[in-house]
Amino acid sequence: MPSTTLSSSATAANMTNANPATNNAxxxxxxxxxxxxxxxxxxxxAEAILGGLIAKGFHPSHLRVSxxxxxxxxxMHNRxxxxVFTDNIAALTGRPGASPAGCPAATYPTDQRPTDVVxxxxxxQVMHPVMADMGRVLLDTHPLIISIAAGIRVGDLLRWIKDGAPADGRTPTLPxxxxxxPNTPALVGHGASGLYAENSVLDEQKTIAxxxxxxxxxxxxxxxxxxxxxVTGVSGSGPAYFFLMLEAMQQGGVEAGLSPKLAAQLAAQTCLGAAHMILNSDESAAELRRKVTSPKGxxxxxxxxxxxxxxxxxxxxGVLAADRRSKDLADQLGQQ
Incomplete structure (x- = not known):
């Protein structure tokens, strides 16, 4: 599967020009x-990703939810x-877990196959205790860990995992x-996700992620x-920027005489069309804007x-403010 790597000099503004690593051609x-x-x-x-995986052909029995x-x-089970599990350790190890109401115990895996990807x-805000509780199992089984939690750095995740290590004096091998x-358009299958892998992550693991x-x-x-x-400043928070723009376009359309429904539909379809144009063009946003801006029109x-x-x-x-806030949150959460 092809991958896209942005150089250290790449800016958030040119991320949309990268070739997406999403296709299994x-x-x-x-x-x-x-x-x-x-x-x-x-x-x-989690539901969006799980639903997308099933649509891509993943067997539901290989997908666990805790x-x-x-x-x-x-x-999640009925849909x-x-x-499904109410116990993280049972989910990680494949042991039968406590059966939530409406889920027969027979639906739980009993082969005790440990998870490959978490x-x-x-x-x-609850990541620290969750990771510490799972630490011993994660250190024993070494699954690939994919974190979609905002503001949690890799170093903090690994430190919290080590909190669950047995106190035997040995240095644990970390997963x-x-x-x-990701961003919220993933809920409708049209998300944008930025990914970072620590140096020890294997190429196959990057492919899996x-x-x-x-x-x-x-x-x-x-x-x-x-x-x-x-990434958070551009795409993670980005849908809200467009909702604000659409809100303003709709209001302008209403003040110009359109009905609220028609103004909203025109604005949304225009946004969608503009996005398709730039994703299917080698030209910059500035150049595309120039081409559709007739003099004195x-x-x-x-x-x-x-x-x-x-x-x-x-x-x-706004983008820079979101970037700064993301860093601030990471600093705060890392103090746990």
Whole structure:
């Protein structure tokens, strides 16, 4: 599977020009389809990835979900027919776990096959105790760990795993970690995910991570972990920027005489079309804008007004603010 690596000099602004590492053009079976994948946390993003994997041909019996909320477990099992657990250790080891209401015990794996890939999808604020609780099993089984938790650095994850190591004086061999920043369009199969792999991660493990996240998004590899903060500023938080723009376009359309529904539909379809244009073009956003801006025309009048109003500077400042906040959160969460 091809991969995209951004050089250390690449900026967040040119990430969309990278070639996505999401396609299995050869038609060969995905490496990850033979693996056992366990989701620690069964929230919306975990569900999006799991649903995408099943749509790509992953067998539900290879996908496990662990969540402390029994109702959520029952929902995931009844909708996707995957084994579900309210106990993380049982999920990691494949032992029968406590059966949430509505899930017969027979649906749980009993072969005690340890998980090959762990996808961390819990809230960042509870990551420390969750990792410490699973530490001994993770150190024993060494699965690939993919973290989609915002603001949690690889070093902190590994430190918390070591908190669960037996106190026998030996230096534990740590599992490999890939850190990922997806975004909410993954919920509809059109996400953008930035991925970072520590130096010890094997090429096959990177391929597996790319396949998994590629089920619901285009994937882009970055070379330094701090670039994940820039990914957060551009694509992680980015959907909200476009919702704000669409909100403003809709309001403008209404004030110009359109109905709210029609203005919203026109704005959304225009945004979608513009995205398809740039993803299928070798030209920059600036060049595409120039081509659709006729001198003294309606578009020029609108664009000039927006530029004079500080739109570009406001968006750039917003991206940088999200980048800084991501770093601040990582610092705070790392103090645990």
């Amino acid at each position: 050869s038609g060969a079976p995905l490496i990850s389809q033979s693996k056992i994948l366990t989701f620690i946390g069964g929230g919306n993003m 969540d402390p909320v029994a109702e959520r477990c029952a929902y 996707y027919h995957v084994p 996808i961390l999808a819990v809230k960042p 490999h970690v890939v850190r990922c920043m 790319g396949e998994i996240m590629g089920a619901v998004s285009r994937t882009f590899w970055v070379e330094r972990e701090d670039m994940i903060d820039a 309606t578009t020029e009048a609108a664009v000039n007004t927006m530029i004079e109003g500080g739109l570009k500077e406001a968006v750039i400042s």
